[in-house]
Amino acid sequence: MARLLRRGPVALSLFFLSLVRGSEVIVGDAFTFQDTSHCKAAEGELIHRDRNQRVAFHTEGVWKPDDYYKDRVHSNSSVSFARTVFTDSGTYELICDHSQAKFIVIQLKVVAPHYASVSEGDAVKLQCFYDTKASAVESVGWMKHGELVFERNFSSSGVRRGAGHEGRVSMSREASGDGDLSVDVAAAHAEDAGDYFCYVRTKERGENEFVGAVRLTVNGKTLNKTKPTQICPEDKSLGSGTIIGLIFGFLTVAILFTLLGWCLTSHT
Known part of the structure; x- marks a missing residue:
């Protein structure tokens, strides 16, 4: 026992x-x-x-x-x-x-996470730093919900990307020297939102050690809802002022013709 x-x-x-x-x-x-x-x-x-x-x-x-x-x-x-x-x-x-x-x-x-926000379709950087010179780091990477996002093996220079992240996630080639394990995510998708964990694997431990995290929010594209300016068509209807003016002009012409006719008649 x-x-x-x-x-x-x-x-x-x-x-x-x-x-x-x-x-x-x-x-x-x-x-x-x-x-x-x-x-x-x-x-x-x-x-x-x-x-x-x-x-x-x-x-x-x-x-x-x-x-x-x-x-x-x-x-x-x-x-x-x-x-x-x-x-x-x-x-x-x-x-x-x-x-x-x-x-x-x-x-x-x-x-304790960093917080990042990005609009859908834009690029975003997920930040993580670790002293890669203090221990023999074999590989570094990122995971989300237990699934691989990105991993770089310093020994073989090989890179692995998880499903859905092919061609969109990258890390600086200087990571092994400057300790910047941040990754750039291009063209963020709505499903990219969530918690990302940065890890290192050393030769001594032989297992992932999580050294940072980022909680990412992806905002949907905002549609331009500004109402276009309405251009009113020209109002071709006749207003009351126009009608009165036409009547006055017609009467004036009629009176002139009447006077002209009277004058001609009187001279004959």
């Missing part, structure tokens, strides 16, 4: 490693430890191993939070942070059944 080393209320386990998972979340967002929903054992624990602190315990088919987390974790069939804080980053140990001598390790990275 596996031995437990206890420090206060938290048990540190010496189990055989079963599975390691990595997850990332933007600070302030909610986060669910998905594996906790599969825990059916009568007793279980979720421990923040870096802090030697129990987050929640499983009993009577329900996960219940430890006192320290009661304001952010509620009793449920799984363990979720209603909102994450920066100090939630670290290694978590999920134990579902002490008798089976195995557990799941969850690496959680809480990232």
Whole structure:
């Protein structure tokens, strides 16, 4: 049977490693430890191993939070942070059944994002910086919702782009030297909106380490709704003033012709 080393209320386990998972979340967002929903054992624990602190315990088919987390974790069939804080980053140990001598390790990275906004069809830069000289960086890249967006391998100079990003995402060739891991996204699409995570992979770690994030908003193109100026057609109808003028002119001509006729008659 596996031995437990206890420090206060938290048990540190010496189990055989079963599975390691990595997850990332933007600070302030909610986060669910998905594996906790599969825990059916009568007793279980979720421990923040870096802090030697129990987050929640499983009993009577329900996960219940430890006192320290009661304001952010509620009793449920799984363990979720209603909102994450920066100090939630670290290694978590999920134990579902002490008798089976195995557990799941969850690496959680809480990232403070940059915010970017772009109009649909325009270009935008997603910024990320890392000291590439401080460690042997093998490759760098970006992910969105767990899917690859862009990756550059410094060793082979190879580049990979995720589906939907072919030909639209690029990174400076100087990234390995100046530490600027920003990518340029050309002709932004509406579906490009979302959370992007920047990562590096070093030879020592051999796994992705998330070092930055960008929350991108894509605004739709604003249509020009200015009403065109209406040019009124020339009003060709006769106004009352025009009619009176015509009548006056007609009468004047008639009187002149009458006088002219009278004069001619009198002379004859």
